[in-house]
Amino acid sequence: MENQFTLTATLHKVDVLRHTPSGIPVLEVVLQHNSWQEENGIPCQIKFELPAKIIGQNAQAWQHKQGEIVTVSGFLAQRSQRIFRPVLRIQHITEYKG
Amino acid sequence: MENQFTLTATLHKVDVLRHTPSGIPVLEVVLQHNSWQEENGIPCQIKFELPAKIIGQNAQAWQHKQGEIVTVSGFLAQRSQRIFRPVLRIQHITEYKG
Numbered sequence: 012m013e014n015q016f017t018l019t020a021t022l023h024k025v026d027v028l029r030h031t032p033s034g035i036p037v038l039e040v041v042l043q044h045n046s047w048q049e050e051n052g053i054p055c056q057i058k059f060e061l062p063a064k065i066i067g068q069n070a071q072a073w074q075h076k077q078g079e080i081v082t083v084s085g086f087l088a089q090r091s092q093r094i095f096r097p098v099l100r101i102q103h104i105t106e107y108k109g
Numbered sequence: 110m111e112n113q114f115t116l117t118a119t120l121h122k123v124d125v126l127r128h129t130p131s132g133i134p135v136l137e138v139v140l141q142h143n144s145w146q147e148e149n150g151i152p153c154q155i156k157f158e159l160p161a162k163i164i165g166q167n168a169q170a171w172q173h174k175q176g177e178i179v180t181v182s183g184f185l186a187q188r189s190q191r192i193f194r195p196v197l198r199i200q201h202i203t204e205y206k207g
Contacts, residue, residue, distance in 0.1 A: 012117040012144035013180060014155060019110040035149065046110035048184045050198050051133065051165040057112060059187040059195070067149040082111060086146045089157040097157070097195055100148050 014086040016099060019107050020044040023060060025077040028070060038070035039063075042083065042099065062090070063099040073104060080107040112184040114197060117205050118142040121158060123175040126168060136168035137161075140181065140197065160188070161197040171202060178205040 020042035029037050042061045047054050063083065065073060073081075083104045090096040118140035127135050140159045145152050161181065163171060171179075182201045188194040 012142075013115045014117070014142060014144050014146060016114045016185070017111045018185075019112070044110075044112060046112050048112060048186075048198070050184075050200070055186075057184060057186050059185070061185075061195075086148075086155060087114070087116075087157070087159075088146075088153075088155045097159075100146070102148070 015084065016087050017082065017084040018042060018044055018061070018099070019046065019080065019082045020061070022073070022077050022079050022081055025074060028074045035066060036068075036070040038065040038074055040065065040073075042081075061097065061099055063101050065101045065104065069101070069104055081105065082107050113182065114185050115180065115182040116140060116142055116159070116197070117144065117178065117180045118159070120171070120175050120177050120179055123172060126172045133164060134166075134168040136163040136172055138163065138171075140179075159195065159197055161199050163199045163202065167199070167202055179203065180205050 023043035024041035026039040040063050042063050045058045083101045085100045085102040088100050090098050121141035122139035124137040138161050140161050143156045181199045183199040188196050
């Protein structure tokens with residue numbers, strides 16, 4: 012059952028690093044995406060902001076990187092049980108090299 | 110600038126096929142996803158429903174396939190300019206073979 016999302020985006024907002032009760036670092040960020048995609052042969056401009064979460068060592072490594080352009084991959088998940096507000100749970104993050 | 114999402118999901122709701130003013134078929138669907146993913150070494154169950162749109166020949170081909178399990182890929186886009194409510198714009202859709 013696949014759920015794999017890869018996105019190039021700016022680290023538009025980066026929260027203060029926090030830790031779970033068991034001591035695991037968690038970093039909440041907002042990704043800002045802007046690209047051209049093709050749909051049925053027609054190019055269209057896509058712009059959005061998407062909340063995302065980094066857990067573990069990467070959370071520490073990226074806490075001071077606001078404004079950087081990154082390529083992230085991970086899976087999409089629900090924020091709450093009730094309404095689907097998506098959050099990208101980041102498994103891999105690298106600097107975007109153009 | 111990547112924006113590529115692959116998801117295995119049930120075609121939970123399938124709207125009536127409509128056409129754009131220029132005659133292109135459009136099918137709006139709701140995908141229901143349920144899987145286990147791994148985050149920082151810990152498995153977690155992921156469940157959500159995500160609106161999606163199919164444009165072109167695939168729209169016609171899938172209009173009577175409610176309830177089928179599919180693997181789709183495409184790009185995530187915004188529904189409206191104001192608030193980010195995501196919709197998956199499907200570029201490829203195939204029957205899920207397990």
